[in-house]
Amino acid sequence: DVYASGMLADDPPGYPVRYADLERKGKEALSEEAAAYVAGGAGTESTVAENRRAFDDWRIVPRMLRDVAERDLQVDLFGDEIEVPFLLAPLGVLSIVHDEGELAVARAAADRDVPMVLSSASSYTMEEVADELGETPKWFQLYWSADPDIAHSFIDRAESAEYDGIVVTLDTPLLGWRERDIEQGYLPFLDGKGVANYFSDPAFRDRLDVPPEENEGSAVMEFIDIFGDPSLTWDDLAALREETDLPLVVKGVLHPEDAERAVECGADGVIVSNHGGRQVDGAIGALSALPSVVEAVDVPVLFDSGIRGGADVVKAIALGADSVLLGRPYAYGLVIDGEAGVGSVLDDFLADLDLTLALSGHTSFDELDRSMLVDRRGPG
Ligand code: FNR
Secondary structure: OOOOOHHHOOOOOOOOOOHHHHHHHHHHHOOHHHHHHHHOOOOOOHHHHHHHHHHOOEEEOOOOOOOOOOOEOOEEEOOEEEOOOEEEOOOOOHHHOOOOHHHHHHHHHHHOOOOEEEOOOOOOOHHHHHHHHOOOOEEEEEOOOOOHHHHHHHHHHHHHOOOOEEEEEOOOOOOOOOHHHHHOOOOOOOOOOOOHHHHOOHHHHHHOOOOOOOOHHHHHHHHHHHOOOOOOOHHHHHHHHHOOOOOEEEEEEOOHHHHHHHHHOOOOEEEEOOHHHOOOOOOOOHHHHHHHHHHHOOOOEEEOOOOOOHHHHHHHHHOOOOEEEEOHHHHHHHHHHHHHHHHHHHHHHHHHHHHHHHHOOOOEHHHOOHHHEEEOOOOO
16 A cells, blocks of 8 residues: 555654644745635635534444455546545645645646646646646636636647546636635735636637736736626536537536536536535535435535545545545645645545545445444434
8 A cells, every 4th residue: 555554654744734733834834815815715704614514413433343454445437447535626826825836736646646626727727737647637627717718718728638527617607705805905916827727828818908928917807807607507508518528527516406407418427515615605514415416416426625534535425425525635735845745635634534444344435325424413
């Protein structure tokens, strides 16, 4: 097993192991506005807290003496064997966290066969990140631009760069009411470097009177103006489906009827997520939304928003998720030490989930189902 587990974990001295320490150290190392961007949520941030609380509704009932010496962390996703039961969630504008941004993340992911979902708002171009990922599974997250030419161009580029799938984010046609960001003057760090993937895009450049290199400020304003489209409907999703043969997964679904609708429009998978509590304050905790979505559709269901350790992965998969996505934890690893920091977060996460799988009496994630959990709220 390539993952040093438990007592053998070999984090450099001073690296945080607990999530609370990772978050604290990460925030300390960032400017106030960058820390607000990573940690912040919508409104009072009640949904950020609710995402964590929802995990407490479920408790694992471990089973004993079942020979757990040999374990396999692989999961099947869209017909491919994936080495680990999680992917890296798309996080935009990572240059504000670390100079090497998404390139450092991709290197750490590729070293460990951890699939990565790259944000539209990447600080490096999707072609540069694809080069770093090589054969590691890679998906491109589409922010569905108000300019259809940009959406088409992103999909064409993702196909040419051999991404394995498109994740279209449905919950962000507009940015949420993020009070910390608003107080800081909203994304004061946003510059051309931050959204290089847009600045390199031919369709985006076509919209501008002068190239972004000549007037960075107005190009950034243009990006803010067109990155999302609040007029989109389900018919548009059906049309988008026709545009590519790549697997198409929708991200940000919380209602079972939306999941059904997405599948009717041709989506190959659904990600249950509330964007880490960054969009609708007061929204349902993402884990609370998972069981009804799993019940509603037959396609793969993935999950994010609040995953912090191995037990969270076990609970989400036992509740019917096919895989999960890791978000803020790896961003803090990136702050602390670039590629090595992300690597340490991933190694610890892998060791924790491997141990939790074994100690709950299982040897593969396929074996997990709801019968291994109790609902501590009681029946009914
Ligand atoms: C995000 N998320 C996000 N999602 C997306 O589809 N495109 C994006 O560009 C971003 N950018 C982004 C930046 C930052 C700093 C954060 C924290 C989140 C949402 C992300 O993919 C995922 O849904 C959440 O991060 C899950 O919540 P936790 O587990 O990180 O709290």
